Amino acid sequence: MKYILLILLITISIDLSAQQKQFAKDDNGNFIYYQVVDSQSLSKDTLLQRAKSFVNVVQKKTMKAESITDTSVLAKGTMIIDKTILVVGHPSGEVSYNFVFEVRKGKYRFWLTDLLFIPYQRDRYGNFVATTKIGVPLERTPGKLGAGAWKDIVNSTYTKIEKFGEDFKRYLATDRVEKAKKRTETISTKKWE
Amino acid sequence: MKKLLTAIFAMAGTTCALAQETTTSPLEISGSVDTYFKYDFAKKANNITTSFASDHNSVSLGMIDIALKKKTGKASFVGELSFGPRGQSQSIPDAAAGGSSFHIQNLYVNYDFTDQFSMTAGYMGTFIGYEVISPVGNFNYSTSYLFTNGPFQNAGIKATYKFSDKVSLMAGVFNDWNVYSATRGVSAVGGQLMVAPVEGWTAYLNVLSGAGAGGYGTIEDLTTSYQITKEFKLGLNAANYDIDNDGGGYAGAALYPQYAVADGVILGLRGEYFKYKDVGPVQGVKYTAVTLTANIKSGGLTFIPEVRLDHSGDKPFFNKSGGAAPNAGQFSLAAVYAF
Numbered sequence: 001m002k003y004i005l006l007i008l009l010i011t012i013s014i015d016l017s018a019q020q021k022q023f024a025k026d027d028n029g030n031f032i033y034y035q036v037v038d039s040q041s042l043s044k045d046t047l048l049q050r051a052k053s054f055v056n057v058v059q060k061k062t063m064k065a066e067s068i069t070d071t072s073v074l075a076k077g078t079m080i081i082d083k084t085i086l087v088v089g090h091p092s093g094e095v096s097y098n099f100v101f102e103v104r105k106g107k108y109r110f111w112l113t114d115l116l117f118i119p120y121q122r123d124r125y126g127n128f129v130a131t132t133k134i135g136v137p138l139e140r141t142p143g144k145l146g147a148g149a150w151k152d153i154v155n156s157t158y159t160k161i162e163k164f165g166e167d168f169k170r171y172l173a174t175d176r177v178e179k180a181k182k183r184t185e186t187i188s189t190k191k192w193e
Numbered sequence: 194m195k196k197l198l199t200a201i202f203a204m205a206g207t208t209c210a211l212a213q214e215t216t217t218s219p220l221e222i223s224g225s226v227d228t229y230f231k232y233d234f235a236k237k238a239n240n241i242t243t244s245f246a247s248d249h250n251s252v253s254l255g256m257i258d259i260a261l262k263k264k265t266g267k268a269s270f271v272g273e274l275s276f277g278p279r280g281q282s283q284s285i286p287d288a289a290a291g292g293s294s295f296h297i298q299n300l301y302v303n304y305d306f307t308d309q310f311s312m313t314a315g316y317m318g319t320f321i322g323y324e325v326i327s328p329v330g331n332f333n334y335s336t337s338y339l340f341t342n343g344p345f346q347n348a349g350i351k352a353t354y355k356f357s358d359k360v361s362l363m364a365g366v367f368n369d370w371n372v373y374s375a376t377r378g379v380s381a382v383g384g385q386l387m388v389a390p391v392e393g394w395t396a397y398l399n400v401l402s403g404a405g406a407g408g409y410g411t412i413e414d415l416t417t418s419y420q421i422t423k424e425f426k427l428g429l430n431a432a433n434y435d436i437d438n439d440g441g442g443y444a445g446a447a448l449y450p451q452y453a454v455a456d457g458v459i460l461g462l463r464g465e466y467f468k469y470k471d472v473g474p475v476q477g478v479k480y481t482a483v484t485l486t487a488n489i490k491s492g493g494l495t496f497i498p499e500v501r502l503d504h505s506g507d508k509p510f511f512n513k514s515g516g517a518a519p520n521a522g523q524f525s526l527a528a529v530y531a532f
Contacts, residue, residue, distance in 0.1 A: 090221040090262075122531070123224055123316030124325045126260045126299045128273035132420045133393045143456030145491040 004143075009043045021158050023139075031139045033161045034111040034180055037169055044103050047191070050172045051101045051108075056170065064100065073101040079164065081117070081156045092120040095133055095157050110168065112161055117153055200525035204259040205377050221262040227255030227279070231418040238513045240521045241482075243341045244326075245279050255527070256280030258327055260300065267305040273298035275326070284326055285345060297373065298326060298346070309355045313365075316373060317351075321399050321414045322383045323430035323447065324433065325520045332451060332459070333486045334497045334527040338467035339432055339445050343412065344370040346403065347383070351429060369404035380404035383385045393420035410436035434470075441472040457490040461511045478507045497527040 023031035039047060048070065055063045055075045062075035077099055082091045098114040116135025120128040138157060142150035222439070233240045237251040237378035245255070256277030265269060275296045284296040301315025324331050324340035332404045351365025363385040368375035381403025389395045394525030403409060411434070418428040434442040447469035453459045463484040469477030484501040502522045503510065510521035 026379075062421055089219060090223045111197075122260065122327070122329060124320075125301075126223075126273050126318075126328060126329075128221075132418055134423050145457040145489070150493040193518070 021155065021162070023115075023154070023158060025142070026140070028040065029139065030113050030137070031115050032113040033158075033165060034110050035165055035169070036107065036109040037172075038107050040106045042172070044071075044105050047103045047108050047172055050176075051103070051168075053170060053176075054171045055099070071103055073099075075099045079157075079160050081153060081160060083095075090122075091120050091167070092101075092156070093117055094130065095138065095160070097161075108172070112164070112167070115157065144166070202464060213400045217266075218264040220495075222259070223271075223305075223532060224257065224259040225327060225329045225529060225531045226257050227332060227527060227529040229253055229255060229525055231523055231525040233298040233300050234524075235511050235513050235518065235521040237515075241335070241512050241523060242482075243499065245283055245328075246525055247278075247283070250357045254278055255328055255529070256296075258329075260299065268302065268320065269305075270302045271299045273300070279326070279328070286373065295417045296326075298418055301350070310352070312350065312352045314350045316346055316348040319370075320383065320397070320418075321401055322432065323416045323418075323428060323449065327526065328497075328529045329531045332461050332488060333463050333484050334499050334529075335484060335501055335523070336461065336526055337430070337445075337447050337465050338443075338480055338482065339430055339447055339465065340370075340519055342406070342443050342469075343414070343432065343469075344401065344433070346371055347401070348373060348375070349379070349381075350385075351383075359389045363387075366409075367401070367403070370406055380409075394418075407442070408438070408440045410434060410440070410442055418449070426451045434472075439472065441477065442475070443517075444468055445471065459488045459490075461486050461488070476507075478505055480505045480509075492532050495529045495531070497525075497528070497529060499525045501525075 007033055010151050011060045012020060026034075049157040050067060052065070055065050059077065060081060062073045065073060065075045067074040075098075076096065078094045080091045080097045081095055082089050094117075096114075096116045096118070097112045099110065101110040102108065102166050116136055118130045118132060118135045121131045123129045128178040138154055220307045229251075231246050236249060239247045240249075246253075254277045256279035258273065258275040258280060260271065262275035275298055280296040280298070280341075281294060285508040286296075290470055293529055295403075297316055299315075299317055301313050301317050303311055303313045305311045317323060319404055322343045324333075324336050326345060328334060347370065348368040349365050349367030351363055351367075353361060353363040355376050357359040365383055367380050367381040369377050369380055381401055383399070384403040386398045387395065388398075394417070396415065399414040399416065402411040402412065405412065412432060414430070414432040416430050418426060420426045428451070429446070429448075431446040433444045436442045444463060447463055447465035449461060449463050451459055451461035463482070463486070465482045467479070467482070468479040471477050482501065482502060482503040484499060488495060488501040489498075491497040500522070502520065504520050506519055508517035508519050510518040514520040
């Protein structure tokens with residue numbers, strides 16, 4: 001009985017935490033994912049270099065820098081949204097976004113906004129491809145027929161963007177040069193005493 | 194119980210660890226299920242002889258279609274099978290004689306040598322034409338004369354080079370149409386030029402020459418669609434097929450205007466002109482057909498009510514008493530679920 005109650009409690013907690021994940025809105029009423037990060041240990045230049053490297057190298061297939069100044073990086077990007085259940089699923093569409101990064105001494109902020117969803121459809125070869133080039137704003141109010149599916153898309157997008165944000169913060173906090181120096185450990189089997 | 198849980202966690206942990214170490218994408222599973230009711234105004238089954246949805250006054254089956262795709266590094270495969278009338282006896286070829294087996298929609302492997310250049314080998318949905326076998330890939334539930342008479346699938350090897358997002362070129366060698374193994378050798382060559390001149394407009398210029406339906410011949414095909422506004426999309430398919438030695442063929446064109454009238458509700462029209470070519474003194478039959486279709490979407494489910502009116506001065510249709518008629522009409526209501 002105790003176990004059943006525990007499982008119920010965990011399930012409800014997971015459900016509540018899933019419900020809490022939602023986008024904030026910016027001054028124009030658009031969805032926004034906004035983060036301010038305190039980073040006293042890294043210089044402004046280092047943070048800017050790493051942000052540029054993240055856009056131009058790490059995400060070069062999905063992001064394109066639009067403007068770079070000595071305090072900011074502006075880029076456009078896309079991310080694939082998939083209906084994944086464990087290891088099985090398929091892409092359901094892509095979301096395009098505008099990315100803004102700004103840095104000051106000891107801290108930086110970034111946000112993703114202008115989120116547009118483009119649905120995918122399976123083509124004649126069994127591949128999922130965009131059905132249109134015209135994206136639908138993610139903050140639109142869907143009709144009754146598509147409300148459930150739209151909610152899933154918004155939730156999936158939030159999860160993806162949240163992961164993107166975590167990856168970005170981790171990248172900016174990590175010294176790649178030091179990491180590159182760490183080579184794979186070599187084990188010699190010639191001596192074993 | 195403890196041992197079982199430990200084993201499960203160990204397996205899950207191993208799977209996660211493996212996933213981190215490779216660039217393997219998850220196995221994709223997708224597909225569709227469709228069913229329909231059709232009422233022919235002359236109360237005849239198969240009165241309009243285009244592919245699928247052939248029954249009259251019956252709630253009938255389309256097919257269940259299941260596709261698997263996986264990509265590991267630069268290599269990928271697609272395997273897609275369908276079961277049910279639309280995916281068995283009404284598609285060609287049926288995997289076994291008698292219409293009681295299954296139909297292979299796609300079975301191929303692909304290798305991306307670079308971001309621009311890839312090669313594909315196996316059995317693939319044809320690159321010719323606007324419509325496809327899967328009801329998920331079509332706006333209208335009934336199919337056009339151009340689709341019915343063109344190739345459904347091509348087995349072969351093809352190479353695709355993507356010059357940019359706006360231009361790509363495909364060239365390949367293929368078996369004769371719709372066969373898992375060649376009956377006349379690797380006997381056809383084909384190519385496709387894709388151009389996307391403005392955002393939202395994509396055009397495919399296709400050529401396939403070699404062994405096909407009715408003999409050796411050449412088919413030229415233009416398939417294009419343009420999403421002009423958020424609500425309005427216009428599609429066009431035009432094709433010409435000449436069989437060598439005046440063996441016939443066909444020519445035709447179909448226009449597909451579609452308009453989104455509300456969220457999840459799209460109305461569309463298909464207007465088609467189609468003519469079989471004359472063979473010696475025998476004149477080919479001409480058809481005009483108009484199909485009004487709605488797509489009403491709710492999640493993965495799409496309802497497709499449709500009214501279709503066909504005309505031919507050669508009277509290839511039947512009237513209620515079984516006599517030859519110049520006109521035929523039908524109403525159908527289909528439900529298609531895609532997953």
